[in-house]
Amino acid sequence: MAHSARKMLSSRVKEYPYIVLVMRHGEAQDRGKHGDFDRELSEKGKKQAKRVAKGLDHCNIIPDAIVCSPAKRASQTMDRLLKRFGDKPRVDLDKDLYDGGIDAIMQQLRQARQSTHTLMIIGHEPIVSMACQWIANPKTSSDAEGMLGIGLSTGSVVVLGSKQPISQWSVRSADVLAVLRPKDLAD
Known part of the structure; x- marks a missing residue:
């Protein structure tokens, strides 16, 4: 993401007191003998997570809390983010984020x-x-609808904002501020 684009996102985020970052884990290795749950990040996935952490930090978007699927590739993504974010975010693992469907995310809100x-x-x-x-x-979300409709690529983050506390969010309640791929966050 060019410096001016980072500056624009940083500016937009400041307009919203409540932000939710929804991220797909970084690229994972193929299924091995241990199954889907235990798939690890590939080298590319590790770089994606590092790039996202650095880009969000440059935009002054550091989470207060992170809730993560306990699947290995997701928790390894979180670990990479935390190397940049430090110990500020509260961290929770929720198995429902692996196999619970959309309601698992709505429940976290x-x-x-x-x-x-x-x-x-x-x-x-x-x-x-x-x-x-x-x-x-x-x-x-008109610009983001196409991207969300085809699915998020690995390591991508959707930045949502609202003036309502997160616990009050529901269907159609937040503005899409950005849909960011790791390559969008490059220096």
Whole structure:
């Protein structure tokens, strides 16, 4: 992402007191003998997570809390992000983000603490893009609809914002501020 684009996102985020980052884990290795749940990040996936962390940090978007699927590739993505974010975010793992469907993401929104202004959810396709479509206000998501409709590529992040506390978010309640691929966050 060019410096001016990062500056524009940073500016837009400042307009919203409540931000949710919905991320698809980084690229994973092929299924091995241990099955889908234990798939690890590929080298590309590790680089994607590092790039996303650096890009979000440059945009001054550091989560207060992160909720992550416990699948290995998702938790490894989170670990890479935390290397950049430090120990500020509260971290929780939720198995429902692996196999619980859209309601698992909606449940995380409903359970968000009042003190949480920036929440990050790390999960899997197709659930992450479908949940974002549900949450997004259609008036603000016309450009993002196509990208969300075909699904998020690995390591991508949807940035959603609202003036309502996260625990009050529901269907069509947040503005889409950006859909970012790791390559969009390059220096």
